[in-house]
Amino acid sequence: MTTANSVPVSITLTTTNNAQGWQQDKMLQISEDNIAIYLPQDAAYRLRKIQMAARKIEKLDIIHAALQGDAWDEASQWAFALGFSCVNKLENISFCGEPALIERLSNKLAVYAWSRDLTNQTPAELYPLKLAQLASDYIKNLAPKHVSTRLIQGEALKEQQWMGIYNVGKGSINEPCLLELDFNPTGDDNAQVTACLVGKGITFDSGGYSIKSNAGMFDMKCDMGGAAVVAGALALAMKQGLNQRVKLYLCCAENMISRDAYKLGDIITYKNGVTCEIANTDAEGRLVLADGLMAASETGAPMIIDAATLTGAAVSATGGDYTALFALDNDVAAKAQTSAKATGEAIWQLPLEPWHQDKCPSVFADTANSRTIKGGGAGGASNAAGFLSRFVDNGGAGWLHFDLAGAYNGAESGLWAAGATGLGIATIADLISNH
Structure with a gap:
């Protein structure tokens, strides 16, 4: 898995537990160059858990996250962005979906990045x-x-x-x-x-x-x-x-x-x-x-x-x-x-x-x-x-x-x-x- 450079790492969201062995039932499931966030369909506080998962993923020294797959809606992608973004990585996220959705989320992230960077000075x-x-x-x-x-x-x-x-x-x-x-x-x-x-x-x-x-x-x-x-x-x-x-x-x-x-x-x-x-x-x-x-x-x-x-x-x-x-x-x-x-x-x-x-x-x-x-x-x-x-x-x-x-x-x-x-x-x- 690419973790030490700026090549985007694929992040998927799934309700299906596909992992075996020690990763089974874990919220983060890693396979080759992909990380899956596994949340059952009926998971409580779903957006909060996605944000927490994103925080854990960022701490794996991943520089850029690329969200992929049909399970990501607007709210879940934004929750991920809030958890993953941090000092020096305020905009290192690629969103997915229809072009209008990607543009809307990218514009929002850019504004938040500017405001957060201003406050951090x-x-x-x-x-x-x-x-x-x-x-x-x-x-x-x-x-x-x-x-x-x-x-x-x-x-x-x-x-x-x-x-x-x-x-x-x-x-x-x-x-x-x-x-x-x-x-x-x-x-x-x-x-x-x-x-x-x-x-x-x-x-x-x-x-x-x-x-x-x-x-x-x-x-x-x-x-x-x-x-x-x-x-x-x-x-x-x-x-x-x-x-x-x-x-x-x-x-x-x-x-x-x-x-x-x-x-x-x-x-x-x-x-x-x-x-x-x-x-x-x-x-x-x-x-x-x-x-x-x-x-x-x-x-x-x-x-x-x-x-x-x-x-x-x-x-x-x-x-x-x-x-x-x-x-x-x-x-x-x-x-x-x-x-x-x-x-x-x-x-x-x-x-x-x-x-x-x-x-x-x-x-x-x-x-x-x-x-x-x-x-x-x-x-x-x-x-x-x-x-x-x-x-x-x-x-x-x-x-x-x-x-x-x-x-x-x-x-x-x-x-x-x-x-x-x-x-x-x-x-x-x-x-x-x-x-």
Whole structure:
């Protein structure tokens, strides 16, 4: 069997147990230059098992997998792709089936590979302005005539009252920025913006003066995963034929310690008049997202989606196997559930009510950005969502908050290689295309 070079290895999927001897009844059955994934017709959690099998196959040092045979449908091929792809092998899969299916899966894999690679980059490579530039370039290249951008950076953020991004990023030598990208395929400058996407783009999170531990800081290059996911979602929707106007906002900063860094006890006054006392400089994601949500609300878009690697509480609640979903609008939450089911991505709705806005009280301001106890205290993910809800219009109608608990894995598992996963891209792409 070819395992040490780039010659594709044939991978088939079968419900028939053809192996003899020690391989009999095993999920992976190897014969010459072919690997068969054997799953009985009635196998429970079939797609999960295919993803796990793909992870095992990748660990055999196979460089390129070629899926073959009639048993592969779209969902099973995508499950294999998620399990097999990893750092340096993000696109090393050949799909099978009708040409349209192969093209659809290849386009999807290319977008996920771009988003995952972006998230995996080092903090030295990927600083705030570079993140904005790479996202702009990638999406512009898909539709040069229909994409325009505006970038607000450094002191201009303060001048234009984008105070969350400005304060979080002012301690770094690398300037913070707010990217606004407008995809407008209609040709009409006055066309309605049908949806806005807002992404947390913290390219490195030291925790600021509420400094993280070494272990807690090690993977914080991934803290711009929300920006990578929403940019990837727009790119995927465009590849799939999106014909409506959508705006993308990336809130980009480094959260660093210096003589200029924001401090505990500081009070930020936002553009909408909300005042916020800093109780934890490591609760910075919600501070930058607030600016993006206000900018998105100004468009009057009926749907606003934000995505962020926001809270450890969401990881604790979901085990990292689900994206945590928050909404005050049950109808739009139901649409998110429908899109997640259609795309095979796992999401779980956690509690959010208007009174969650009051869960981080301050004597000196309208709210604090967290509480001064570990992890922000009980219900930390819901409390963070409650904070964000202060910055969307119309009582949260049409707004969805994705806390990306499964966006990045510091170590490999039975399902995933180490690094970014891209989870959330397909769900959000489906939402902005079909809402």
